[in-house]
Amino acid sequence: MPAASSHDFIDRCAWAVDLSPEQRERVKRVTTVREYAQGDYVCHKGEMAEHWLGVVEGIVKITTVSPSGKSVTFTGVPTGGWFGEGAVLKSEIRKYDVMALRRSRIAFVPRDTFQWLLDTSLPFTRFLLMQFNERLGQFIAAVEYERLLDIDSRVARAVSSLFNEHLYPSLGNTIEISQEEIGLLAGISRQRANQALKVLEQQGLVRVDYGVIVVLDLEGLRQYGE
DNA sequence: TCATTAAATTGTT
DNA sequence: AACAATTTAATGA
Structure with a gap:
């Protein structure tokens, strides 16, 4: 179904520019895109993580439920952002809920392709390292902001x-x-x-x-x- | 290009 | 939550 032209957004991703044409071709072939209305959940806490997720268009928020039971937003992810790598990497369950703040299109990269990129592409590994580092920074900021x-x-x-x-x-x-x-x-x-x-x-x-x-x-x- | 209209967003109570 | 005002986008003359 996915004609190559419908997955052009892949080419604009920072993590894809240094992939080989073959690698990019495989990613485009297996990646699917789903559309969500405002308020729809892209994934729920506790589900098994089968995909790495990207915001093709729109914006989502990542939330968890604090011990006291209230929903707390970890961060928003706008167009061009990728998330969910932690759970995919370790074959774990999602640690948070993801909700669309407006009509959004979300890309799904299957776990085995994600792992394969990690195994075969040093630039991709570098990208992921950067992403983890930035998210750590966000997490630290979020801990501080909790008390605000x-x-x-x-x-x-x-x-x-x-x-x-x-x-x-x-x-x-x-x-x-x-x-x-x-x-x-x-x-x-x-x-x-x-x-x-x-x-x-x-x-x-x-x-x-x-x-x-x-x-x-x-x-x-x-x-x-x- | 301009005028009209509907839809989305904002300002305020 | 409700309402009015404002901005934008779409439509057609």
Whole structure:
């Protein structure tokens, strides 16, 4: 079914540029793409991980349930981001839930192909190492942000975590995201997201346009509230 | 290119 | 949650 042209997004992935034509061909052949509506779950905690997942278009959020029972967002993953490598690598179950914040298309790379790339491509292995390192950084930031009760700070974190030049290189300093989606991401109401974004805009950290957020001071955004 | 309209998003209560 | 205002995108003259 998948004509080569329908999987062109593979060519634009940072981890694919250094693959051999044969490797890329195999990836394109076995990769499937599924579409999800807003609010749909891409995968659930506890499921066996059979695929490495990429956001072809849209945005998803990765959440876990804290011991106290409340849902806490680990991070959002925008277009161009890949996730789920941890569970695939170790043939484990998913450690989190993944929900689409808007209509999104998700790519599924089968586990055996993922393993094969790891075995045969040094550039791919390097990419994965980088990805793990960046995610570790995000995790550390998330642990700190857990104790931040201030809503404005949490929104600042949620937005700044979307801007990572290694994990999501295609993003630049602008992201198309509505305030409702910010609310979903940060676990707050759209109204409160609107309020928080105004505060951040007044501080000169972001510019809020129609359906768009432009980051003016990424470092300031990351450190906001500390 | 401009005007009209519908849909999405934002501002406010 | 509801409503009004604003912006965008699509349509057709």
